[in-house]
Amino acid sequence: MCLYEQVGCISIRKILILGSIASGKTRLARQLGLLLSLPVIHVDQLEFNPDLSKRKIQDIRIDVQTAVSASEWILDGHGPLDILPQHLERVHLVIYLDFPLWLNIFRLCWRQLGVLFKPRSEMPRGANEWQRGHFKKMYQTLRKQHRLMNPELLRILQKPENKKKLIHVRTSRDWAKISQQVLATSVSKSF
Numbered sequence: 437m438c439l440y441e442q443v444g445c446i447s448i449r450k451i452l453i454l455g456s457i458a459s460g461k462t463r464l465a466r467q468l469g470l471l472l473s474l475p476v477i478h479v480d481q482l483e484f485n486p487d488l489s490k491r492k493i494q495d496i497r498i499d500v501q502t503a504v505s506a507s508e509w510i511l512d513g514h515g516p517l518d519i520l521p522q523h524l525e526r527v528h529l530v531i532y533l534d535f536p537l538w539l540n541i542f543r544l545c546w547r548q549l550g551v552l553f554k555p556r557s558e559m560p561r562g563a564n565e566w567q568r569g570h571f572k573k574m575y576q577t578l579r580k581q582h583r584l585m586n587p588e589l590l591r592i593l594q595k596p597e598n599k600k601k602l603i604h605v606r607t608s609r610d611w612a613k614i615s616q617q618v619l620a621t622s623v624s625k626s627f
Contacts, residue, residue: 455533
């Protein structure tokens with residue numbers, strides 16, 4: 437199904453964007469947020485303290501659940517895995533960015549260079565991602581996501597009740613098509 441057919445529909449007011457670290461979730465969330473005039477919830481802002489330590493899991497859970505209790509949103513990430521089923525029940529559309537590990541590693545390195553010059557706005561205010569320890573932890577988490585979490589996530593997303601809401605993006609070309617559709621839709625709606 438074409439992205440425009442899904443996001444162009446007025447009933448699409450809750451979108452979940454999933455994917456590994458540095459897969460492009462935030463960029464796509466921002467584009468869709470602008471196009472659809474939907475608030476974007478960045479899970480990283482809720483998950484991390486300014487020193488990049490993780491907040492208490494119960495606090496993250498409460499903040500994410502409070503944020504998605506609104507009538508419309510785009511969720512950039514999912515938060516604790518135990519609340520993922522609740523997200524999947526609520527959403528109208530799930531976009532899963534499922535790229536090869538090498539591409540996520542490349543994008544992670546590119547992103548790290550970018551934060552040297554400008555901090556990411558989706559992180560807590562004052563967070564300094566330009567730290568060797570932080571990069572190492574993100575790299576290790578990324579490898580673990582690909583090995584352990586992504587197969588389980590895909591199994592969950594392939595369930596019939598979830599599959600009908602799913603756009604599964606596997607290549608950069610697919611991602612570019614979605615971005616182009618978002619841009620084209622945005623331009624056509626401005627006239």
